[in-house]
Amino acid sequence: xxxxxxxxxxxxxxxxxxxxxxxxxxxxxxxxxxxxxxxxxxxxxxxxxxxxxxxxxxxxxxxxxxxxxxxxxxxxxxxxxxxxxxxxxxxxxxxxxxxxxxxxxxxxxxxxxxxxxxxxxxxxxxxxxxxxxxxxxxxxxxxxxxxxxxxxxxxxxxxxxxxxxxxxxxxxxxxxxxxxxxxxxxxxxxxxxxxxxxxxxxxxxxxxxxxxxxxxxxxxxxxxxxxxxxxxxxxxxxxxxxxxxxxxxxxxxxxxxxxxxxxxxxxxxxxxxxxxxxxxx
Amino acid sequence: xxxxxxxxxxxxxxxxxxxxxxxxxxxxxxxxxxxxxxxxxxxxxxxxxxxxxxxxxxxxxxxxxxxxxxxxxxxxxx
Numbered sequence: 461x462x463x464x465x466x467x468x469x470x471x472x473x474x475x476x477x478x479x480x481x482x483x484x485x486x487x488x489x490x491x492x493x494x495x496x497x498x499x500x501x502x503x504x505x506x507x508x509x510x511x512x513x514x515x516x517x518x519x520x521x522x523x524x525x526x527x528x529x530x531x532x533x534x535x536x537x538x539x540x541x542x543x544x545x546x547x548x549x550x551x552x553x554x555x556x557x558x559x560x561x562x563x564x565x566x567x568x569x570x571x572x573x574x575x576x577x578x579x580x581x582x583x584x585x586x587x588x589x590x591x592x593x594x595x596x597x598x599x600x601x602x603x604x605x606x607x608x609x610x611x612x613x614x615x616x617x618x619x620x621x622x623x624x625x626x627x628x629x630x631x632x633x634x635x636x637x638x639x640x641x642x643x644x645x646x647x648x649x650x651x652x653x654x655x656x657x658x659x660x661x662x663x664x665x666x667x668x669x670x671x672x673x674x675x676x677x678x679x680x681x682x683x684x685x686x687x688x689x690x691x692x693x694x695x696x697x698x699x700x701x702x703x704x705x706x707x708x709x710x711x712x713x714x715x716x717x718x719x720x721x722x723x724x725x726x727x728x729x730x731x732x733x734x735x736x737x738x739x740x741x
Numbered sequence: 742x743x744x745x746x747x748x749x750x751x752x753x754x755x756x757x758x759x760x761x762x763x764x765x766x767x768x769x770x771x772x773x774x775x776x777x778x779x780x781x782x783x784x785x786x787x788x789x790x791x792x793x794x795x796x797x798x799x800x801x802x803x804x805x806x807x808x809x810x811x812x813x814x815x816x817x818x819x
Contacts, residue, residue, distance in 0.1 A: 473817040674799075677806030684812045724798040 469691050476589060476687050479508040479611060480603045494602065508611055515608035518580040522573075548576065555727060559734040564629070567733050574618070575726040581608045582679060582718035586711055589686045609679045612672065619672035622729050626667065629736040638739070667732055671725065678721050682714050749814055756811030764804035771796055 474496060481499035483506035485491050492509075493499035499506060529545040538546060552575060556568045584607045596604040608614040630639045643660045644653050689710060692703035775793045779786050 470817050473813075477813075477817065670802075673806060674802035677802060677809055681805045681809035681812070684809050688812065688816060720794055720798045724795060727795060 472691060473684075473687055475603070476593070476683075477605070477610075478603045479605050480510040480601060482507045482509045492602075508605075508613055510603070510605050511608045511611040511614050514584060514606055515577075515581055515614055518584070518608070519577055522576050522580060526576075548572065552726070556730055559730060559737075561629075561730070561733045561737040564733075564737065567730065570625075570733075571726050571730050574729050575722055578609065578618075578675065578725050579719060579722035581614070582722055584608070585610070585679060585682055585686070585714060585718060588707075589683070589690050607679060607683055609675055610683045612676045615672040615676040616668070618725075619668040622671065622732060623668035626664075626732050626736045629733060633737050634739060671728055671732075675721050675725055678717055682710075682717060685710055686714075753811040753815035756807045756814070760804035760807035760811065763807075764801060767800040767804075768797055771800060 478496045478499065481493040481502060483490070483493070483499075483502035485493070485498065486501060493502060493506070525541070526545055529541050532539075533542055549572060552572045553568055556562060556571055559567075561567045587606060592606045593604040596602075605611065630642070634642065643664070644650075644657050646656060647659070648656050686707065689703050689706045692699045692706070695703075771793065775789055778789050
């Protein structure tokens with residue numbers, strides 16, 4: 461930021477946490493919001509352009525790379541890229557194997573996509589917090605949030621898709637009666653139906669919410685700490701040097717977190733779909 | 742300092758503190774049992790470590806959300 465001297469620390473943080481939002485401005489024209497109040501006023505139909513752009517870009521990179529590897533795959537000694545892709549596919553397959561949804565051909569590719577995509581989106585967190593927004597500032601873009609998973613819209617989008625699949629496969633495997641029975645007939649038997657419905661309903665609805673909030677919360681906290689450390693760069697030479705060291709340490713720790721969260725998102729997707737496929741007693 | 746601002750700081754402190762408390766207890770219990778299991782059957786350590794990290798990620802999530810919100814309140818809202 462060229463004008464960062466005039467910013468207070470709260471403004472700096474807020475600036476970093478504001479999405480590039482496109483929608484209907486208060487005078488009725490379409491355009492980008494110039495501050496977070498304007499973005500908030502846009503209401504439901506506002507679009508976070510940066511989230512969409514970076515998530516689609518990373519998804520495209522993932523598809524392109526794996527498509528290329530799959531096209532060039534040989535039965536002989538595999539090259540580096542093929543080794544990498546094969547080990548990832550094998551890793552995901554190990555997790556899907558021995559679950560009830562093993563014979564569903566959709567689950568393992570979904571799990572692979574979820575894992576790699578979420579990992580790539582999380583990986584954007586390791587880029588320096590000011591680098592890409594600075595480049596964007598040179599191009600005339602005021603707000604830029606490069607980590608799609610620090611936007612709850614992205615994580616809820618993914619978890620709601622998983623939720624839709626849970627409902628779909630529950631209905632498909634168990635039928636409408638079976639699914640409703642599962643919701644209402646346990647754990648207290650048919651005379652405790654309202655209590656069963658309450659418990660199982662909360663159980664069902666908690667799945668997408670916790671799935672999305674877990675990923676969002678972890679990445680948001682990580683990004684927040686990166687920003688707070690970056691604030692120290694303004695405090696002179698000693699604090700700046702400390703900040704560099706702290707950024708490095710936190711980045712090392714964060715490598716573990718982003719991989720773990722991508723893995724957990726994948727494992728929970730598999731587990732939830734597995735539960736949807738399982739016939740209950 | 743205004744009362745409202747002071748209350749925001751108190752709220753942020755509570756969020757950070759209870760978040761840390763929850764994560765500490767949860768991961769402490771988890772790590773203790775992991776060591777128990779590893780001491781009983783050392784050959785299971787690779788499998789246990791994977792499960793340990795999964796459950797640690799699950800345990801860690803809610804405190805981390807509260808800590809993120811606390812930091813946001815403390816530094817960005819005031």
